[in-house]
Amino acid sequence: QQQVKQSPQSLIVQKGGISIINCAYENTAFDYFPWYQQFPGKGPALLIAIRPDVSEKKEGRFTISFNKSAKQFSLHIMDSQPGDSATYFCAASVGNTPLVFGKGTRLSVIA
Amino acid sequence: DSGVTQTPKHLITATGQRVTLRCSPRSGDLSVYWYQQSLDQGLQFLIQYYNGEERAKGNILERFSAQQFPDLHSELNLSSLELGDSALYFCASTRSPMGGDPRPYFGPGTRLTVL
Numbered sequence: 001q002q003q004v005k006q007s008p009q010s011l012i013v014q015k016g017g018i019s020i021i022n023c024a025y026e027n028t029a030f031d032y033f034p035w036y037q038q039f040p041g042k043g044p045a046l047l048i049a050i051r052p053d054v055s056e057k058k059e060g061r062f063t064i065s066f067n068k069s070a071k072q073f074s075l076h077i078m079d080s081q082p083g084d085s086a087t088y089f090c091a092a093s094v095g096n097t098p099l100v101f102g103k104g105t106r107l108s109v110i111a
Numbered sequence: 112d113s114g115v116t117q118t119p120k121h122l123i124t125a126t127g128q129r130v131t132l133r134c135s136p137r138s139g140d141l142s143v144y145w146y147q148q149s150l151d152q153g154l155q156f157l158i159q160y161y162n163g164e165e166r167a168k169g170n171i172l173e174r175f176s177a178q179q180f181p182d183l184h185s186e187l188n189l190s191s192l193e194l195g196d197s198a199l200y201f202c203a204s205t206r207s208p209m210g211g212d213p214r215p216y217f218g219p220g221t222r223l224t225v226l
Contacts, residue, residue: 043115043201044217045113089153091154098159101154
């Protein structure tokens with residue numbers, strides 16, 4: 001049973017455009033929702049995270065939107081750049097339990 | 112650089128063999144997690160150790176085992192290897208499983224190829 005469903009599997013965006021990646025979860029007890037960025041040959045690195053008591057969190061060009069009633073959260077990358085090309089993973093956890101990851105989205109930003 | 116180190120970076124072996132992957136957590140981190148990343152399954156949690164004791168178990172096969180030593184480094188042992196075990200294996204660490212910053216910091220991974 002996949003607890004966190006991520007879409008799309010791959011995404012191509014023009015430079016300067018907005019990249020949007022979506023995740024849906026099933027476990028209403030989840031209370032921590034991070035996004036990780038992974039470049040080829042590297043380990044995943046934390047990008048931004050949110051807790052369910054807020055609906056949006058912004059850090060630079062990266063924004064998480066959180067919809068508790070719909071059990072969905074999304075990552076928006078504004079003014080997407082070629083350097084943003086990577087695989088992005090959403091994840092979720094309850095308390096201090098291990099993170100459950102989505103299957104990833106491969107983002108390509110083309111000039 | 113996350114501060115988590117993993118060795119070796121690459122490992123090529125044959126079916127039926129046994130290998131050991133090593134992880135050193137960030138300085139001060141007591142909790143270590145092992146994840147397997149394959150193309151079709153994404154990041155799958157295998158097992159977690161906290162200060163030398165097993166804390167949580169995920170989709171870890173019986174052929175796999177792990178331990179965390181007194182100096183807090185951890186080893187993941189994979190035995191009777193099969194072609195399907197080929198994957199990237201990541202170690203991650205956090206300070207404590209009890210509150211505080213829950214985010215795990217990931218190492219660079221070990222790429223295992225079973226031929």
